[in-house]
Each structure stands twice: as structure tokens, then as C-alpha cells.
Amino acid sequence: MRKLAGVFALFLMCSVASAQTSSLNTSTMNGQGGLEDCIEEVAYISPSGQAFTKTEYKEALVYMLKTGSCSYKGIKLYGKVKFVTSFPDIKIQYVSSFPDIKVQFVDSFPDKCGKWKEVSSFPDFKVEVVSSFPDLKVKKVTSFPGMN
Template identity: 50%
Template sequence: MQKIGLISMKAASLLFCLLFPMHVFARNIGEDCTYEGIRLFGRVQVVTGFADIDVQKKDALADLDVRFVNAFPDACGEWQLVDSFPDFTVRFVDSFPDITIKKVHAFAGVR
């Protein structure tokens, strides 16, 4: 009886280990630096509602390293903050983000 319980417990933990990381660590950002067709560089407007992308700031292990620039945001992860005519909008959230970012001063882009 204990053997069957131990085997089923091992099988359940193996199944959990195989399925859980796929969901939690799934990359949301494509290799072409896009999220659902939105290029993750350019002119960005921060809004409080109805954003194109929900973003969470992190200090480590983020999906995207972002460098805030004043002009020419033409490389992956370079964002120019604007008040009008954005390429896309973001909303900063504390939980359930679409992507996570880390602010950097150099070497922006997908990890």
C-alpha cells in the first residue's frame, strides 16, 4: 500500500515538474523583439488603463532589458517616453504582467 502511494506521489511530482516550468518560464517575447506583434522599441507612452502591454519592473531575471533614451529609439529594448503619438502604450503593474523589464544603462534587449 505504501509503495503504491509513493509511486503515485513520484509520478505526480514528475508531472508537476514537467508542466509547471513551461507555464511559468514561457518566454513572452519573440526573438524578433516583439510581443504579440508589437515591436518592443520606439516611442512609449505610460498610461493607467487600456494599455497595449502590462509591464512589471524587476531588478533581476526580467524578460527585457530596457534603456530609456531621449532620441532615436531604434534598437531592441530602447524606449523613448512620450506624451503623444506613441508606437505603443504600457501600464506598470505589480502582478500578472504581460512582460517584465529591467532598467539598464547599456546593452538593452532580450535576454
Template identity: 60%
Template sequence: MGTGNVSDQCTFNGIKLAGKVKVVDSFPDVRVKAVSSFPDVKVKKVSSFADDCGEWQFVDSFADFKIQYVDSFPDVEVAWVDSFPGLP
């Protein structure tokens, strides 16, 4: 189910949902809600080489895109996983 905002190429509004991510309080590229079931993307936190869909490396600078955690009206719903990240 999810929001349906993520394309088959694992993008949202042209932003590839992989790579270096910075968490911000305002002006995000993507508003994210963490869910336990029916996500748009399954996300794995990695420490390096965040190249594939759903692999996110959290950084403080030089991010590929910025996210803001929200409780309502998200752009993308994610589920945190330890293995097999990507589109469900």
C-alpha cells in the same frame, strides 16, 4: 526566466518592444513590471532614436505603444539598464 512572452524578434503580440512609449493608467498595449533580475527585456530610456530592441523613448503623444505599470500578472518584465539594452 521572466514571463516568456517576448519573442526572439523582441516582440510581444506583434508589438516591437522599441520606440516611443506612452505610460497609461488603463487600456495598455503591454502590462509591464519592473524587476531587478531575470527580465524578459533590458530597457534603456533614450531621448531620441529609439530604434533597437529595449530602447524606449517616453512621450505624451504619437506613441508606438502604450504601457501600464503593474505589480502582478504582467505581460512583460523589464529591467532598467544604462547600457546594453535588449534581450538578456
């Protein structure tokens, strides 16, 4: 429901922006700019319904990789994790090369970057495993977890 509300809010913002632009500039009548371009610019809609442009999404990934902050969109990438099939905080894809983060599954003390403890209740964040279009690419490791 939150995603639907976020998409609706995005549609309203694009409609208002399109209406303001069309009143100032007649080029939207010729198919240049407008609602379609605004919607195409959206790259990611978070679980909370917030829309991010392609530029914002790219900047977040670059920041995360450069600073080694071990967080993604404000979600720390260590701690207790619950695997879900709907409404995840983060979508991941398991890879064998070029991961965004290396993850070590532990039984206790998931207190460092890349250390995850799988739980069934009271998670720090929820993850869905997907085969395409992930938020993060993850490699399972037995030692040296963390950001690349």
C-alpha cells in the same frame, strides 16, 4: 468596451463548444468539460479583446525568447512609449533580476531592441506598470538593452 466584446465573444464560443460537446457526449452533464473548463483555459485577453489560451501564451513567450524577435504579440518593443493607467498594449512589471527585456530610456533614436523614448502623444505602443500579473518583466538599464 473592446475587452467586454472580446469576453462576450469568448463566452459565446465556449457556449457553442459546450453545446456541441454535450450533444455528442453526455460526460459534460457529469461536470467533466463544458463551459467552466473552456473559460479556465483562457490565460490572457489582449487589449483588442482577443483571447489566448495558456498554451498559446506560453508558445508566444518561448518564441519571443528563442528568436530574439523583440516583439510581443506583434508589438515591437522599441520606439516611442506612453505610460498609461488604462487600456495599455502591454502590462509590465519592473524587476531587478530575471527580466524578459532590458530597457534603456533614451532621448533620441529609439530604433533598437529595448530602447524606449517616453512621449505624451503619438506613441508606438502604450504601457501600464503593474505590480503583479505582467505581460513582460522589465529591467531598466543604462547600457546594453535588449531581449534575454
